[in-house]
Amino acid sequence: MNKTVLTFESVSSGYKHRPVLYDITFSVAEGEFISLIGPNGCGKSTLLKTASALIHPASGTVTLFGQDVKKLKPVQRAAMIGVVPQKIESPMAFSVGQIVMNGRISSMNRWGSPGARDYDIAERAMIYTDVLDLRDRYFTELSGGEQQRVALAMVLAQEPGIIMLDESISHLDINHRQEVLQILMNINREKRITVLFVSHDLSLSAEISDRLLLLSDGRLVASGTPCEVLQAEQLSRVYNCSLQVLQDPYTGSLQVSSAMSSRRHPNPLNRIVHVIAGGGSGIELYRRLLLAGYGVTTGVLNRLDSDAEAARALNLHAVLEEPFSPIGAEPLDAARSLMHKADYLVLGRVPFGPGNLVNLQLAEEALAKKKPVFIADGMNERDYSPGKTAVLKTGELHARGAQRWGTLNDLMALLAKAEKQFPENNH
Numbered sequence: 001m002n003k004t005v006l007t008f009e010s011v012s013s014g015y016k017h018r019p020v021l022y023d024i025t026f027s028v029a030e031g032e033f034i035s036l037i038g039p040n041g042c043g044k045s046t047l048l049k050t051a052s053a054l055i056h057p058a059s060g061t062v063t064l065f066g067q068d069v070k071k072l073k074p075v076q077r078a079a080m081i082g083v084v085p086q087k088i089e090s091p092m093a094f095s096v097g098q099i100v101m102n103g104r105i106s107s108m109n110r111w112g113s114p115g116a117r118d119y120d121i122a123e124r125a126m127i128y129t130d131v132l133d134l135r136d137r138y139f140t141e142l143s144g145g146e147q148q149r150v151a152l153a154m155v156l157a158q159e160p161g162i163i164m165l166d167e168s169i170s171h172l173d174i175n176h177r178q179e180v181l182q183i184l185m186n187i188n189r190e191k192r193i194t195v196l197f198v199s200h201d202l203s204l205s206a207e208i209s210d211r212l213l214l215l216s217d218g219r220l221v222a223s224g225t226p227c228e229v230l231q232a233e234q235l236s237r238v239y240n241c242s243l244q245v246l247q248d249p250y251t252g253s254l255q256v257s258s259a260m261s262s263r264r265h266p267n268p269l270n271r272i273v274h275v276i277a278g279g280g281s282g283i284e285l286y287r288r289l290l291l292a293g294y295g296v297t298t299g300v301l302n303r304l305d306s307d308a309e310a311a312r313a314l315n316l317h318a319v320l321e322e323p324f325s326p327i328g329a330e331p332l333d334a335a336r337s338l339m340h341k342a343d344y345l346v347l348g349r350v351p352f353g354p355g356n357l358v359n360l361q362l363a364e365e366a367l368a369k370k371k372p373v374f375i376a377d378g379m380n381e382r383d384y385s386p387g388k389t390a391v392l393k394t395g396e397l398h399a400r401g402a403q404r405w406g407t408l409n410d411l412m413a414l415l416a417k418a419e420k421q422f423p424e425n426n427h
């Protein structure tokens with residue numbers, strides 16, 4: 001049985017003259033990844049502040065590792081909780097290494113000077129978050145994404161028992177957000193550090209969390225596994241709009257979308273393009289094809305890939321594979337059936353490695369079915385597979401009739417030409 005890390009017992013909390021949370025009770029076990037979800041203003045950040053003892057409950061008790069947070073000294077709290085700040089305010093003079101070493105302050109000797117162990121822990125935190133190369137750079141000169149990784153390194157150096165992160169005010173773009181989330185997931189899975197995460201993205205929180213806590217108007221209205229909490233009726237009531245929850249039949253993952261976005265694109269050309277993408281290569285490509293009037297399907301994509309996010313935003317029919325896993329037989333089969341229904345297959349500027357090489361089978365099979373196949377140029381620069389297998393494979397595909405494309409304009413022209421040449425080409 002896992003230890004209990006955090007407990008709220010009938011907690012009501014808020015600000016001067018403004019009660020926000022009412023009678024909240026839950027507990028979090030060691031190693032769990034918990035996401036707090038709920039509409040704007042429902043009290044998610046207030047709950048995080050109460051959990052990290054930035055504000056004290058008006059009634060009820062918050063317990064951290066078995067101790068009432070009110071009774072903990074700041075230095076004890078700092079050793080238990082790592083709160084990832086959205087922005088570190090740093091004067092010009094601080095280097096990344098110095099900022100990360102800040103995470104060690106509560107553990108340093110009483111003279112406040114770092115010892116060999118502190119240096120060692122700070123260095124390991126920087127390696128883990130991939131900021132070691134930046135250690136001598138001034139923090140203020142870094143990009144937003146790099147600064148977020150440094151903030152994580154600082155918190156990791158603290159060696160906390162629980163990490164709390166509020167993404168509500170995060171200004172990171174999709175790629176950087178995912179980078180930070182991946183590090184957070186690794187920390188949780190590999191180091192078994194408990195995570196309490198405030199999220200606005202319901203599908204993503206379902207993806208990465210063991211349990212969800214759903215708040216509405218300051219009350220905890222549901223808590224449980226993503227499947228238990230993400231019920232369309234309940235969500236529609238809480239968010240006060242019509243929402244639907246779809247479950248991917250192959251991977252079991254949940255996707256929440258609004259009734260508005262659930263309308264598929266009109267596909268006025270009555271032609272479907274199946275796109276093999278990944279690594280952000282689909283973001284512009286999908287939109288361009290939709291704008292030109294094609295229906296678009298895509299896959300297999302890694303679930304945490306920015307293209308998966310783009311496909312979700314555009315409500316494309318996409319086949320997704322679990323994060324960090326090579327593409328398996330089931331998702332490949334699902335993508336194959338999408339390819340069979342499509343009229344054309346387009347391979348975007350996707351980098352290939354051992355994990356996604358099997359996607360090239362779809363192009364091979366599309367050609368065998370006499371479907372026009374279009375492959376983005378420059379495979380040599382983006383082929384990271386052993387023995388340059390993707391280059392060899394696409395060479396074979398070109399020899400069998402696959403066409404090359406350079407710019408998106410080229411691709412659109414080639415598709416228009418194919419339409420004229422193969423007017424009968426339909427399923």
Ligand SMILES: Nc1ncnc2c1ncn2[C@@H]1O[C@H](COP(=O)(O)OP(=O)(O)OP(=O)(O)O)[C@@H](O)[C@H]1O
Binds near residue numbers: 018038041043044169
């Ligand atoms: N420092 C504060 N003083 C007074 N009221 C506050 C303070 N911070 C937040 N509030 C109020 O408390 C309520 C809950 O805010 P909170 O930030 O916890 O919600 P949230 O669910 O995190 O919202 P969002 O999703 O928009 O970030 C809101 O009505 C907000 O205006």
